[in-house]
Amino acid sequence: MLSTAFLVVAFSLVPISHASILTATPFWRYQSTCRSIANAIFNSSQLFYPNSTQYDADIEHAGVSSSQVSACSVEPGSTADVSIILRILGSTRTPFAVKGGGHAFNPGFSSTTGVQISMTRFSNIELNNATCTFDAGSGVTWDQAFAALDSSGLNIVGGRKPTVGVAGLTLGGGYGFTSNQYGLTIDNMAGYELVLPNGTITNGGGNNFGIVTKFTYKTVPQGQVWGGTLNYSVDQLDLVKEAVLKFQQKNDTKAALNVPVNYTPAGAISAALVFYNAPTPAPGIFDDFLAIPTNQSDIKTRSFVDMFNSLSFINPNTVRGRVNGVSVMQYSPSVFDAIVNQTLFWGGKIGALDPNFTVGLTLEPFLGDVFSHGPASAYPPDRSHALFPTGVSFEYSNASLDDTVSNGLRSFSDAVTAAAVADGQNVSHAAGYPNYALSDTPLEEIYGANLPRLHGIKKAVDPENVMGLAGGFKI
Template structure:
């Protein structure tokens, strides 16, 4: 996209968008503007020239018309959880979807329609009123849009696949301002692209998901252990890989959370069934003698609140991701913990950081071939993630480098691209400047051809880089 016009009067947006219901906020608007640029990670707060809080697809189309005409840099904010600044921009325009949070459930058809600015809390609570649920994020103040368009792993993934595997259709505003529906039967090529690379193709204003009966409560919660139990926890993770039936999940990792700020191993367990069956399945962990057991039988809609406190909005944060295979060698994991813990302990204010092994069953995920949609992270491996939290801005580059190196080491067990076809890189954990081939693999060529079809001027360039390329027909 061309550089912004240097003489554009951003205050004119208030008059230009007067016929819509959009609210335009500028730095002169005080507290309301300041609240509008807050993000989950403090280092992603950027001072936009204008924040346009849209309320409808028409608002989005009208805003994009100004962006196109005046060549204004822009980005789109859904939940504001990106740790790489995808939802923020300096000096340009933020199209803010946070006023579009309506959720409609069709109990008979078992579908959920969620507007583009909804959070998973909105979806979980509304679906629960009808005894339904769909695959969603593990933190309920995460935006539906960002998580879904990048893939979407959740506690129900082992049974129903990814969020995008349960996406039935989207309503999307294209770079031209045109409003279209994309599904398997309407603009199917666009639907193929949206499921994995949606932020590169337009502004999704409505998501429609398949939902499933979820009347029963679930057994879940954190078990906390001292680090000397790492070998036994790894052995259970190896066993989990072979015995789960898709109704369980295990997220385990290292941190040093308050109030003790001492190193521990956190095991978040999940069983979609009774407490008795859940305790039997995870018996090996209970027998290890956790220093804290917060597991219980809870309604499904409370499940995605369990990480909320540890995922609060204070501090600077960065996600990073890789892949690992099971079985893991316990000694290898002990070494990773030692390296992680030494780094965190030597830097003040980093105790809430985490290295997490997301052991979410993938058999259901792998029933869908990588070429069926642009999402390309399907293979015989699991995601490993870092979430670093700190407060001193002078540490930004050091933490970024350490995270990248630690993930490279943690991912040594997964040569996923050569053996499994998947890229081994979850898009929602990838930096904005990552090479498109590392996220989309063999799907890049088709994506760039579709980018030329739907956004030839590369208006939506504030994300994983895709170059619009015309389809070359060989006679």
């Protein structure tokens, strides 16, 4: 079955001032739709207007740059009400957005000037021992899902940061700490509950376009793990580079590595997040990283949940953000150098214009067969070899720099891709990871040869283009 992402979600750290926008034409244009929804939904759901606390929570996002002031927000409490809402939106041709847990940085992907749908009431979590599956509503976050499984001896393949929603990560593909063992999150799905654009509620696979209300994951065994974060100083970067190069030559499905690289005026600073899916790592697997002097380390044997909850890379000074990915097949010496050089270049260039500007990215090496665990899917369009997704984040506070930041991210990715191609890597047209792609990324660069089939599915299940009224990549 061919699956695709059709729900992108976001959550905000920063409140938005919207009083001056309430008189704008788009706001008033959609008030009749808001009233129709309010009159049609049942008591388990609720609609909110601006200047209410819940409305503010519903429209907030991880960055102010991805937030918009909506005419109203609605929190459906049942699939029946999602169906009602979707039919009203389609018949009135009202723009809308769907928000789950909340970490999309692309403007308009899960925000709108029309009707904001917040899935926060779809917070149900249930472990089904008879079927070895785990249900999570589309308003659940990964820290909530993992906590519910903590004492069960089971787990699901999912996110790597607390508070990220299950919805957006799953529908975008989903890389996790155990992907080398089990594949992507979408490779470990047992089913979905979704509402189609015509309002039909169905249970099925992910080859439909609509609003997902529940995800059913296959469970995998989970015991104690070993790992944590090693923080290094600027002068250790060459040793980190050598450790990354050596790690890629190892072949252990239980091992996972993330290497954050961040800009500082003194140079690029790095860390290593090491993970081993057993109480003790295999001999030598992380020795090169452990041998590097650290500023701080929390490496230990612990529960999966304890390690997961220890992770946080949020910059509290940031109010705006953009993310773009660059796909490579290997972090070769020249690719690593290109990443560092671009980090320093853009950190200095845009940092001179905005004192709150930061550059952050994460090296994400995977085994060569990481895509072999699942069937054909929209992403990745080619499962014959691995791609390292490598998300690059520019975070800042000056709204006038939006275009500069987006252009800088494209240049960053182009430079790293050029270095990989010069190394002989066949990545000039490599698929971009949907959850890292800029909003104007051509669909061919994400879904490749799968795009014609996706167009066919779109035509069959959404002939009126109802989902075209929502945010996200437009199939």
